[in-house]
Amino acid sequence: MKVLIIGSGGREHAIAASVAKSPRVSKIYCAPGNAGIGTVAECVPIGAMEFDALVAFAKENEIDLTIVGMDDPLVGGIVDVFEAAGLKVFGPRANAAILEGSKAFSKDLMKKYGIPTAAYETFDDPQKAITYLETAKMPIVLKADGLALGKGVLICNTKEEAIAGVHEIMMDKKFGDAGNHMVVEEFMTGREVSVLSFVDGKTIRIMASAQDHKRAKDGDQGLNTGGMGTFSPSPFFTDEVRAFCEANIFQKTVDAMASEGRPFKGVIFFGLMLTEDGPKVLEYNARFGDPEAQVVLPRMKNDIIDVMEACVDGTLDQIALEFEDNAAVCVVLASDGYPVSYEKGFVISGLEKFDEEDGYYCFHAGTKKNENGDFITNGGRVLGVTAKGATLPEARANAYQATEWVSFENKYMRHDIGKAIDEA
Numbered sequence: 001m002k003v004l005i006i007g008s009g010g011r012e013h014a015i016a017a018s019v020a021k022s023p024r025v026s027k028i029y030c031a032p033g034n035a036g037i038g039t040v041a042e043c044v045p046i047g048a049m050e051f052d053a054l055v056a057f058a059k060e061n062e063i064d065l066t067i068v069g070m071d072d073p074l075v076g077g078i079v080d081v082f083e084a085a086g087l088k089v090f091g092p093r094a095n096a097a098i099l100e101g102s103k104a105f106s107k108d109l110m111k112k113y114g115i116p117t118a119a120y121e122t123f124d125d126p127q128k129a130i131t132y133l134e135t136a137k138m139p140i141v142l143k144a145d146g147l148a149l150g151k152g153v154l155i156c157n158t159k160e161e162a163i164a165g166v167h168e169i170m171m172d173k174k175f176g177d178a179g180n181h182m183v184v185e186e187f188m189t190g191r192e193v194s195v196l197s198f199v200d201g202k203t204i205r206i207m208a209s210a211q212d213h214k215r216a217k218d219g220d221q222g223l224n225t226g227g228m229g230t231f232s233p234s235p236f237f238t239d240e241v242r243a244f245c246e247a248n249i250f251q252k253t254v255d256a257m258a259s260e261g262r263p264f265k266g267v268i269f270f271g272l273m274l275t276e277d278g279p280k281v282l283e284y285n286a287r288f289g290d291p292e293a294q295v296v297l298p299r300m301k302n303d304i305i306d307v308m309e310a311c312v313d314g315t316l317d318q319i320a321l322e323f324e325d326n327a328a329v330c331v332v333l334a335s336d337g338y339p340v341s342y343e344k345g346f347v348i349s350g351l352e353k354f355d356e357e358d359g360y361y362c363f364h365a366g367t368k369k370n371e372n373g374d375f376i377t378n379g380g381r382v383l384g385v386t387a388k389g390a391t392l393p394e395a396r397a398n399a400y401q402a403t404e405w406v407s408f409e410n411k412y413m414r415h416d417i418g419k420a421i422d423e424a
């Protein structure tokens with residue numbers, strides 16, 4: 001069969017590498033893709049938001065399954081457009097992708113169905129938000145309602161910071177229309193765990209757990225980024241935590257969406273915080289995490305096409321997910337200066353050393369080819385270097401060793417990805 005993947009980051013490279021392992025697949029396209037994805041798929045220069053052009057491409061090339069990796073097209077309704085054209089597509093419809101697309105929606109859903117999350121208020125009037133914050137307990141968390149490239153969350157330590165935050169989000173519209181509404185949330189503390197799942201509208205199957213490192217610098221210092229590295233599994237996602245989430249969060253979320261007339265098909269990403277009062281939902285995403293996908297998918301034993309088709313067809317109850325009994329660590333190689341400003345266009349060497357058969361992967365996030373056919377840097381996050389190991393410490397040692405194979409000017413990485421596992 002022929003598969004089209006929509007997106008252009010390390011996540012889509014990891015999806016493409018998984019799809020390429022399926023004996024059922026004869027051809028993979030990726031729109032728009034990147035240079036690394038081009039080694040496993042044919043990249044086509046159509047943007048992820050060009051729905052009509054994507055549908056036309058899928059029809060012309062008789063695509064059997066389209067997989068949407070990114071949040072923007074999902075929230076924008078790409079799945080509805082593909083379905084209306086009679087095309088098979090993996091991902092939630094717009095009315096379900098709202099689980100990620102509106103934080104106010106997801107908070108209200110959790111409240112209505114008793115799913116544990118931080119206490120909150122929503123505002124559409126900045127003056128009312130400011131009045132509320134005058135007497136609220138600090139620290140406090142402000143969240144732009146809509147999609148904001150993972151950046152629309154402000155943690156405020158003082159009343160002054162919080163009021164400045166309202167200006168930023170709601171009045172200056174730093175995150176655009178995402179700031180038309182705002183959620184103000186209780187500040188929680190605890191370890192974070194990412195749990196990805198496949199969902200077919202009724203049934204949910206949990207993938208191996210993972211943890212992301214969002215801050216730019218070692219010791220969780222510096223600015224928030226798209227993610228500087230991940231490890232899987234998370235030793236903090238114990239059997240006890242899992243049992244709690246199974247009873248109170250996972251299936252409840254799927255059932256809540258179905259009850260609201262918004263059956264969710266695709267991937268639900270649960271961003272959890274393990275607080276003193278038990279696990280709580282920090283956020284939902286309606287897609288694979290990036291770089292979480294880069295440590296979770298290489299460990300999955302199932303044929304990803306079988307699983308995704310079962311999600312689309314509503315037969316996920318007949319599938320048992322299986323993961324390798326090992327660990328994986330992904331270290332992101334970024335351009336120095338990310339996430340603020342950085343140079344691009346440097347030649348990358350050492351990529352030929354990676355061999356998936358040995359458990360080493362180099363997923364491309366921001367690369368392209370120059371006129372000589374060399375891979376060059378083309379973004380803030382450039383590569384995701386993933387290695388497996390029998391244990392987390394072994395996977396971490398392997399991943400850091402593999403980061404040494406790769407050279408490019410201004411190469412930057414964190415040196416403490418997975419360090420928290422030493423405390424487990």
Ligand code: AMP
Nearest residue numbers: 118141153185186187188189271282283
């Ligand atoms: P989100 O995009 O909602 O996951 O938020 C981004 C990051 O902000 C999370 O990964 C947390 O580190 C932090 N965060 C979000 N909500 C809270 C909260 N209520 N309390 C403490 N930290 C939070």
Ligand code: GLY
Nearest residue numbers: 212227289290291
């Ligand atoms: N790694 C976090 C995300 O994909 O949103």
